Amino acid sequence: MSNDKNSLLFQMNNVSIAYNTKRGALKAVQNASFSINERESAALIGESGCGKTTLATSIVDALPNAAAITSGEMLYKAADGKTVDLLKLSRGQMRRLLWDDISMVFQASQSSFNPVCKIRTQFVDTVRAHRKGVSNKQIDEMSRALLETVHLDAEKVLDSFPHEISGGMKQRTLIALSLLLDPRLVILDEPTTALDILTQEKILKLLRQLKDDKGFSLLFITHDLSIVSELADKVITMYAGIIVESAPVKEFFSNPKHPYSSGLIHAIPRLTDTDDELFSIPGNPPDLITLRKGCPFAPRCSRCVPQCHEELPPFEQVRADHYCACWNPVSEGVHHG
Amino acid sequence: MDELVRLEKLTKAFPQKRKQDVVILRDIDLTIKEGETLCVLGESGCGKTTLGKILAGLSTYSSGSYQFCGEEVRTLRKEKWDSFRNHVQMIHQNPYESLNPAMMVFDMIANPIRRHKHINDIPTLYKKVTDLLELVGLTPVEDFVDKYPNALSGGQRQRVSIARILAMDPKLIVVDEATSMIDTSLRISLLKTLVDIQTKLNVSYFFITHDLALGRYFARGQKAMIMYLGRIVEESPADELISKAAHPYTRAILSAASGSSEILQHSAGHYELLEADVPSFTALPSGCVLHPRCPQRIAGLCDCIQPERYEVSPGHFVSCHLYAKDRA
Structure with missing residues (x-):
């Protein structure tokens, strides 16, 4: 991974996304273009309903069925230096890229975990899906190390069900999970809403520090300008798509x-x-x-x-x-x- | 200004099956005068909404006293209870859920008038409804009277619920996080409307929020208080609360809220609580509830005895042993 802060990691060119609704096409995003450099943290701000979540989920190919990308390209510079267009990748190629290279923490992270699996299972499943021949012990070590970097008691968290840990802990566990495979771009949708002020402060500090240590890029969505001022290098404002x-x-x-x-x-x-x-x-x-x-x-x-x-x-x-x-x-x- | 609300040693406990009651509010003392705003700040789960519900008469209290216009609320019956309920109204947090989707704006505001003021004559009703809509800034009125909630934005919906409440000529309005679901660009205008209404109708607000900056903005020149785990830890004029915060907890949340960024705000000095989780209501710490997280705790005092309220300057009360008279 290059340490050069100015090398381009991700670029979106003229992307338009429309939802198919009864009343006609809802143009949620129109001709969106922006770029993120390596080790850069970009904030996407705007009011509710301006298309910021739609734009972010389109990157990880998780749009709802009613939505379709109508035009544009998303260029991503892979670790081997080749630039690929995410929209032209096959399903298999995309699946390999997701979480390995690009991971996302969704909004309402409180309900992102599978409620009937222990946290440990969810960490193991994630690694198993992407890496072959990793032993349970190795996975355990990886998850433990990550959970400790987010200041959690790994022992306790790994053996808990999602309902047994608090909102702030769940959020930090999710951040740990999103970093499990050393991604190069992490997308966070409203990383701190629904958390109280002291936990929010803790998580922001953590993200800043992790970003510097691990050298990934961040794209985060928020409507809170004080978070922007603390975490972002670059601010992208959206209005009405x-x-x-x-x-x-x-x-x-x-x-x-x-x-x-x-x-x-x-x-x-x-x-x-x-x-x-x-x-x-x-x-x-x-x-x-x-x-x-x-x-x-x-x-x-x-x-x-x-x-x-x-x-x-x-x-x-x-x-x-x-x-x-x-x-x-x-x-x-x-x-x- | 006359005193409207007086709470003394108010406590609220929720009974549990086969377990000890969970005490959510403890020894709440406060007063609200006519035409005054009291802003309550606190993290989620500190009991501020429960307190709001008790004030609005939607929930009962376990012990202590709640006097509204000099009368104990618990003893109110029939007509008196009805008039109390009319005089205290609540604006709910989520305007997308608090309005009946099958009802037009006109009916939503007219129904309470029909029911409580027994006015059924349409021209009079129409006049009253349009006056209220104008008051809350939904103009031109003709555009709004026959709309259904689905055609309104969040801010407009919240204005409809304010108009609906004002139809009852309330004396006290409990505003529970009323702007948290509304777009940032529209929040301030809604708050300004609330302030306008206060100057015109002399209502009091019990303003609940978790956003310190918003609370400070709304309660400028008025009172604000901070709650932590069911207790009031600090109460003072709003500006003084921010500029001269005294309680360790207040200082910690202020420091967290103003952040460490140089760009937007200049932190008034960094202050952090010790790393510890927020205790649960079922196992509250002894003594001062903050002591396991407080960096300035005094061993042998804070973990044993609940601090009293000390007045550090006129109108500024702190519940903390650090401000005990004999120590200072």
Whole structure:
């Protein structure tokens, strides 16, 4: 594995995903393009229903039956240096890649474990499915080592059923399970929702440390900006199925270009800043089936220009590593969009 | 301002089969004045929702006293009980489950008026319903009266439940995590609506949340308290609670919430609890419930005696031995 932080690991080009619904095609993701470098941690943020979970599950080929990827490519640079398009792989090839190279921790991790199997069985099954000729003892050692890195009592956890351990422990066990085969890209869907604040802090710290130790890349979905500020190197903002901005984390907070990103940052109460007036973004998210032409954010946007109602803005580079899709981006120094 | 709610030594225990009762709330003392907001902060499972339910009359209490407008709630009967139930209303957490999907917005708000105020005349009802919808910011009103909940977004649904509650002219509204299911970009406007309603109608809020920053924002200039394992550990004006947190537990959750990141927030100093799991309600530690996790515990004191409430500055109470008068 190369230690170069700037070598590209995963790239998504113009991916569109649609759900087949009674009312017609629901365009959950439209022309999404982003990339993740090795050892980079990217945060995918946006409101509920903006397509962020759909986008992430499409990478691991776990979309619901009603959804289909209608266009685009997902390029993944495998460990041997070859670049493959995940969408063109056969089922068998994909199965080998999943969990070995790309693993995912789903939302509602509280119910991701099989309730009738002990945790040990679930670790053993995972290894057995991917590696041949590994003895039970070796698997046991691997799982133990991992569970200890996530600060769990391996002895106790391995012999427990999922209902016997607490939510925070389950979440940490799942993180351990997702790292079992040394993946190079780990996708986490809402890694800390449903956990209390002290456990959340613990898990974030752990993820940061594991990422540095093991050198994997992270793609995590959240709607909590404080988690973003702690864990991400890069922030990808989605709105109504469109990636509207992708920026390095510092720049995202200090100099957001898209009015939606800027609005989000100013809609969140902070603990330490005093007397900062907060702003909501007026209006409601659009219906993804009956999308109008132009920018989907235009009806709620304070910086809207006539062009916004006519044409979808292109996803363009505004500075190094900073991309934004907006006709009238927020200029530097101006706050609240 | 008149006192609306007074709790004294309120305790709630759930009986168990063949086992000792599980005590969820212990010795809760608090007062809420008319037109005042009290914000309750705490982790999941600390008893804050149970306390909210007791205040709303949806649950009973085991011992202690709960006075509403000077009358003991336990002794209320018939008309008095009915009027108490009308005066205390609750906004539930999940607006996707708390509205009847088969009912139009108009009926949802009009039914309580029909039932409790005996107004059946449609023009008067319509006037009342539209006034309420306007108050909660669902305008233009004509667009909303004949909608079913499935056509509304989370924020709009929550506004409908607020309008429905306001139809009863409540004095106290228990707001249980009412914004946690709503998109970030819409939360603030909902909170602002709640504040507007408070200024217009002089209602009191019992605001339950686990989000410290949100609680601080909503309770600016008002009171806030922190709960841990069924007890109030700290109570103070909201701003002081954040800037001058005194209890070790408060300091730990503040430190965790503000995080270690330099980008978004500047941590007010790092403070961590000892590594230990949250004790279960069935086996609470002796003495101060925090002592197994507290880095500042005093051996021989914290693990034996439950600390009293000490006043560290006007209106700022802490239940911790560190602030005992004779020690300071």
